[in-house]
Amino acid sequence: MIEVKFREDDYGNLISFEVTGHAGYGVHGEDIICAAVSVLAIETVNSVERLAGYQMLVDEADAKGGYLYAEIRTDTEAEQQYITQILLKHLFYSLEDVAQTYPDYVSIKMQ
Template identity: 30%
Template sequence: MITVSISRNSKNNKIMEFEISGHAGYDEYGRDIVCSAISILAQTAVIGLLEYVRIDCTYEIKDGYLYCKLPQHCSEQEQVKIDSILETMVLGIENIKNGYGSYVSIEYKEV
């Protein structure tokens, strides 16, 4: 199962970090559409943060694991872009969970 953890700021509900771990087990390695879909959404979000918004976020990507932590202070313009990217990622992951619920778990935390 893939576990997705989204941590939000308790004051403004902004995503502060996210972590994705595990493998869906929907199909064999290299053919698992659930793992692939979640990985594409999360990695594209990180690329968007780095290349489009140009923020210095902390991240780690390896097989079956992705972690991303946002900087504590961003400009208002950066925050709008960050929110757009990350909330779209969350919508995509939630949509995949709706179709493949036994392969994806999402937990929300307040920090």
């Protein structure tokens, strides 16, 4: 199962997310759920860089896959934070939709 944990600050702003595990829905390399979650998570990190103009703090397990951690930087300007929140909330809602469609394969938690 893929587990996604979002962390928020005291004001309800998303500050990080962590994706772990594999869905096990299909064979390795052809698992549509793993692919969907991976694309959403990775493209969110890429979009923050392109649209908000900074790189998130990222840790990933390239060799094994199945792990991605991304955290916003605290030294960003208000507009960068605003853009980042839109992108992270889009990620949250998109993954929530995937989890509702495939509840046996994806779990979303807010910390």
